[in-house]
Amino acid sequence: MAAATKEQIEERMTEALVSFGAERDDVKRDADWESLDVDSLDLVELAQIVEEEYGVKMKEEDMKEMKTVGDAVDFVAERAGS
Amino acid sequence: MPEEKAKGCALVTGASRGIGAATARLLAAEGWPVGINYRSDQEGAERVVGEIEEAGGRAFALRADVADPSAADELFTSLEEHFGPVLVLVNNAGVRDDGLSPQLKDDAWNRVIETNLSAAFRTTRRALRPMMRERFGRVVNIASIVGQRANPGQANYAASKAGLIAFTHTVAAEVARRSVTVNAVAPGLVETELTEDIGDEMLKAIPARRAGTPEEVAACVRFLVSDDASYVNGTTLTVDGGLTA
Numbered sequence: 488m489a490a491a492t493k494e495q496i497e498e499r500m501t502e503a504l505v506s507f508g509a510e511r512d513d514v515k516r517d518a519d520w521e522s523l524d525v526d527s528l529d530l531v532e533l534a535q536i537v538e539e540e541y542g543v544k545m546k547e548e549d550m551k552e553m554k555t556v557g558d559a560v561d562f563v564a565e566r567a568g569s
Numbered sequence: 570m571p572e573e574k575a576k577g578c579a580l581v582t583g584a585s586r587g588i589g590a591a592t593a594r595l596l597a598a599e600g601w602p603v604g605i606n607y608r609s610d611q612e613g614a615e616r617v618v619g620e621i622e623e624a625g626g627r628a629f630a631l632r633a634d635v636a637d638p639s640a641a642d643e644l645f646t647s648l649e650e651h652f653g654p655v656l657v658l659v660n661n662a663g664v665r666d667d668g669l670s671p672q673l674k675d676d677a678w679n680r681v682i683e684t685n686l687s688a689a690f691r692t693t694r695r696a697l698r699p700m701m702r703e704r705f706g707r708v709v710n711i712a713s714i715v716g717q718r719a720n721p722g723q724a725n726y727a728a729s730k731a732g733l734i735a736f737t738h739t740v741a742a743e744v745a746r747r748s749v750t751v752n753a754v755a756p757g758l759v760e761t762e763l764t765e766d767i768g769d770e771m772l773k774a775i776p777a778r779r780a781g782t783p784e785e786v787a788a789c790v791r792f793l794v795s796d797d798a799s800y801v802n803g804t805t806l807t808v809d810g811g812l813t814a
Contacts, residue, residue, distance in 0.1 A: 528701075528743060535698045 583662030741803030757809025777810030
């Protein structure tokens with residue numbers, strides 16, 4: 488698959504978070520999961536999307552390290568080779 | 570001819586006979602393309618497929634021993650290629666290997682736990698992510714009243730079924746807000762090959778004075794899979810002719 492840009496990854500993850508119920512205007516790089524009302528089930532689904540679409544595996548221990556949207560975007564962007 | 574579901578299909582494990590076969594037929598009649606999983610009874614599985622096709626439905630036989638840890642992924646991948654995402658999973662495959670606890674061998678314990686409980690965990694795990702993405706899913710686990718009530722000689726079977734019920738409740742609470750429901754059906758004495766050696770003595774203890782039929786259990790599964798049961802989640806529906814009432 489073609490390498491996605493960081494902006495594309497951020498847009499895709501934003502779209503996913505909005506589909507989980509987060510307000511689009513609240514989804515910013517420094518927003519943490521709690522403020523977006525994103526819980527562990529949402530993160531499991533986010534991990535599935537990221538794996539299917541970017542071939543990046545987000546393990547449970549990786550997800551524990553990710554506190555904000557920016558953390559997750561950076562994690563995926565680094566491993567997706569963009 | 571059944572009106573086909575917009576997308577997706579059903580998988581019934583252990584569907585070559587008994588409750589599994591009856592369930593597969595009823596789900597097909599509701600419009601679900603159905604994967605008929607079987608371990609050894611190919612003839613039975615093909616018969617079920619034939620009956621479904623004759624009635625205008627779609628079905629596909631899949632050989633796999635669900636106790637094999639790699640079976641879940643193989644089953645789902647194969648079925649997804651045929652019929653699209655699995656949106657209904659009926660964990661029905663089950664075995665018995667009875668014996669009083671002081672004499673029960675590790676093999677008998679492990680075999681029953683693997684097939685009745687661990688296999689259901691693995692198929693459910695494989696099923697949930699696509700169901701969550703679709704914002705629709707139905708998992709129905711075929712438990713047993715033995716999971717809730719003593720039946721000497723079946724410590725392994727009872728433990729597997731009690732485990733399945735607890736698993737059902739927990740998973741339901743985890744995924745409910747993705748419109749995925751996870752329920753169990755707990756049959757009492759049902760006329761199947763699994764119960765053919767159980768004597769008539771037991772019938773006297775059943776208020777209905779008879780054994781149930783596979784179709785009577787399958788009808789409960791059909792309800793739990795239907796849109797009518799969209800708010801029924803994490804419960805166990807007992808189907809036992811009043812035995813545990």
